[in-house]
Amino acid sequence: MQINIGILGLGTVGCGTVEVLRRNAALVAKRSGCELRVTRIATRTPHKPRPVEVDRSLISGDVEAVLRDPDIHIVAELIGGVEPARDYVLRALAAGKSVVTANKELIAKHGGEIEEAAARAGVDFRFEGSVGGGIPLVAPLRESLIGNRVTQLMGILNGTTNYILTKMTQGGADFDDVLREAQSLGYAEADPTADVDGFDTTYKLAILAGIAFGAPVSPDSIAREGIRGVGARDIEYAREMGFVIKLIALGRQAEDGEIELRVHPALLPQGHPLASVNDVFNSVLMHGDAVGDVMFYGRGAGGEPTASAVVADLVEVARDLRCGAAGRGGGRRRAEFAWKDLAAFVTRLCVRVPVADRPRNAGAHRRCFRR
Amino acid sequence: MQINIGILGLGTVGCGTVEVLRRNAALVAKRSGCELRVTRIATRTPHKPRPVEVDRSLISGDVEAVLRDPDIHIVAELIGGVEPARDYVLRALAAGKSVVTANKELIAKHGGEIEEAAARAGVDFRFEGSVGGGIPLVAPLRESLIGNRVTQLMGILNGTTNYILTKMTQGGADFDDVLREAQSLGYAEADPTADVDGFDTTYKLAILAGIAFGAPVSPDSIAREGIRGVGARDIEYAREMGFVIKLIALGRQAEDGEIELRVHPALLPQGHPLASVNDVFNSVLMHGDAVGDVMFYGRGAGGEPTASAVVADLVEVARDLRCGAAGRGGGRRRAEFAWKDLAAFVTRLCVRVPVADRPRNAGAHRRCFRR
Numbered sequence: 258m259q260i261n262i263g264i265l266g267l268g269t270v271g272c273g274t275v276e277v278l279r280r281n282a283a284l285v286a287k288r289s290g291c292e293l294r295v296t297r298i299a300t301r302t303p304h305k306p307r308p309v310e311v312d313r314s315l316i317s318g319d320v321e322a323v324l325r326d327p328d329i330h331i332v333a334e335l336i337g338g339v340e341p342a343r344d345y346v347l348r349a350l351a352a353g354k355s356v357v358t359a360n361k362e363l364i365a366k367h368g369g370e371i372e373e374a375a376a377r378a379g380v381d382f383r384f385e386g387s388v389g390g391g392i393p394l395v396a397p398l399r400e401s402l403i404g405n406r407v408t409q410l411m412g413i414l415n416g417t418t419n420y421i422l423t424k425m426t427q428g429g430a431d432f433d434d435v436l437r438e439a440q441s442l443g444y445a446e447a448d449p450t451a452d453v454d455g456f457d458t459t460y461k462l463a464i465l466a467g468i469a470f471g472a473p474v475s476p477d478s479i480a481r482e483g484i485r486g487v488g489a490r491d492i493e494y495a496r497e498m499g500f501v502i503k504l505i506a507l508g509r510q511a512e513d514g515e516i517e518l519r520v521h522p523a524l525l526p527q528g529h530p531l532a533s534v535n536d537v538f539n540s541v542l543m544h545g546d547a548v549g550d551v552m553f554y555g556r557g558a559g560g561e562p563t564a565s566a567v568v569a570d571l572v573e574v575a576r577d578l579r580c581g582a583a584g585r586g587g588g589r590r591r592a593e594f595a596w597k598d599l600a601a602f603v604t605r606l607c608v609r610v611p612v613a614d615r616p617r618n619a620g621a622h623r624r625c626f627r628r
Numbered sequence: 629m630q631i632n633i634g635i636l637g638l639g640t641v642g643c644g645t646v647e648v649l650r651r652n653a654a655l656v657a658k659r660s661g662c663e664l665r666v667t668r669i670a671t672r673t674p675h676k677p678r679p680v681e682v683d684r685s686l687i688s689g690d691v692e693a694v695l696r697d698p699d700i701h702i703v704a705e706l707i708g709g710v711e712p713a714r715d716y717v718l719r720a721l722a723a724g725k726s727v728v729t730a731n732k733e734l735i736a737k738h739g740g741e742i743e744e745a746a747a748r749a750g751v752d753f754r755f756e757g758s759v760g761g762g763i764p765l766v767a768p769l770r771e772s773l774i775g776n777r778v779t780q781l782m783g784i785l786n787g788t789t790n791y792i793l794t795k796m797t798q799g800g801a802d803f804d805d806v807l808r809e810a811q812s813l814g815y816a817e818a819d820p821t822a823d824v825d826g827f828d829t830t831y832k833l834a835i836l837a838g839i840a841f842g843a844p845v846s847p848d849s850i851a852r853e854g855i856r857g858v859g860a861r862d863i864e865y866a867r868e869m870g871f872v873i874k875l876i877a878l879g880r881q882a883e884d885g886e887i888e889l890r891v892h893p894a895l896l897p898q899g900h901p902l903a904s905v906n907d908v909f910n911s912v913l914m915h916g917d918a919v920g921d922v923m924f925y926g927r928g929a930g931g932e933p934t935a936s937a938v939v940a941d942l943v944e945v946a947r948d949l950r951c952g953a954a955g956r957g958g959g960r961r962r963a964e965f966a967w968k969d970l971a972a973f974v975t976r977l978c979v980r981v982p983v984a985d986r987p988r989n990a991g992a993h994r995r996c997f998r999r
Binding site for chain 2: 273277278280281284285287288289385390391392393396397399400401402403404405406471530533545546547548549550551552553554555556559561562564565566568569572573576577579580581582585
């Protein structure tokens, strides 16, 4: 069965998806029984040269042509950002097309609305690529671990900040210097706010926690602190005490049954499974009541890793279409827990206090409260 | 929609499955839209006390009653071993029931035959629990990574041998002593052959490689060596050279395009991602051409971890049944590669040679060829 795909957006992930579908077309067709064919691509810059082999006759600047083409079964939204992506996705769903996206900000902010629209239209909506690049996370959490009550979810979900913290840890350099290096290497954006201030990580935590704990989570309800305040000295003191500093996304059920969600730099014991996740790699550690601890690890970003997730979603949708089972994955999401108020967290803090103005304490630069 | 399940076998995994389905029934129903109800259980020992809460009126010694009950939609085969499990599975499929199993030996030896029977019957056949306990491996490999050409698969797939090697590494003890300790703790069987001689690991590698490389693999075609020959001295020398010894399952595409499959103790550099997988934990590292390296980690055995996988498979089948999409996951498996002849492997070996009879070399106990 041939499934026709319209792609919106031809940046890093769009090009990766076109390339993976082209290179592994025979493999995918053989394994899935479906032939996935890209029949239209819309981009703001149709004439720009691309680093991959792509039939230029498919490319135009015309999004409407994709959304209105009755022969297109699935729209892959690979533009990013909230608008106009949200508008395009809702219109594709309303037109009876299934949608696949890798857009974390869109899902984190409007996932509930979009899932409802997909359910009303009786089509599929999938977003594996929105968290952790090509690491299987959304499907394992939603499908493989469906029999578990998840009690904790902890992850390193942003490659840029993990790269910066890794370099600071290995080289003893300070934040600003490593950020400049990361920018020159293309690992950080010219405006690094989304990454270093933790917004990107809160989007991803909102997506994973929404699945794990059974209800859409607003990223605004997540306590957030980025890594700008982490200095070389913090990392040095952490090491002395047997810890490394990582930007952690944490969702867990507190003893009172409520769920707390937070993103901030944290001290991890050097033997912790996430402590050795370095450079641009991502990893998520989950605890389920039946499975115990499980961990997933891999490249959390990049064109082809994210394309790996997009292609997997396209195949799942194609399988549903082949069986007339669009919308198959359904099952409603209703809150299983209350979200904890930000002011009510109980946690341990390490506070470094410069006390050079009090001579009898000279040299004391920190207080570390009991772990 | 109510889906009726018949369970064959009420050992560790059977009891775990009954318990997880009971404890998380509401959660599973809400998330999946399907109510999974166990309506019959057959076991050789129906009157034996069980460590879990189970409605004893469901339990009997009568397998036929399960296979012939027209109201049962899915049979969960949790007996283990090849016969009579194979016979029961084939008869359940022929009767139009979908089948879920956690039986590694059965899948490794007869997976191709059973998949064909399921395809003929137009029903589902799933086996996530057969490898790595509750770690999502089969579904991620088959679904999430479907767009990838997998070039390497490397894993620690047997908890018993990993426990023994971990204790030997941490305590400097010899194989026989640690084996006895593992047996007394219930981590090793009275007859430990299946684990320590690597058979269990070859079954699991056969299953994963069959999916990753696209064709059923016979466990007999896998080069196999267990850990009986690993001594405290090997581990000590390995450590001196910066390595740890692990029982590794390896499937990879050699430079000539053929696939080599082997199970044996191997030296891993101490910084290798699998080197820190200790005790009864399992882990699999895969490399796909799009996704790069991805790793999965968790408890590779045990009642509830394996039940986590069995329940996930039951829900996937239930979703297919609800949509009239049984057999949805299909797509034929045909060999993508040639299997490498066992005699044609190219690898590096570390050989320890006792040379005490040659006085001028006294103290030289090993030769390590270039890594």
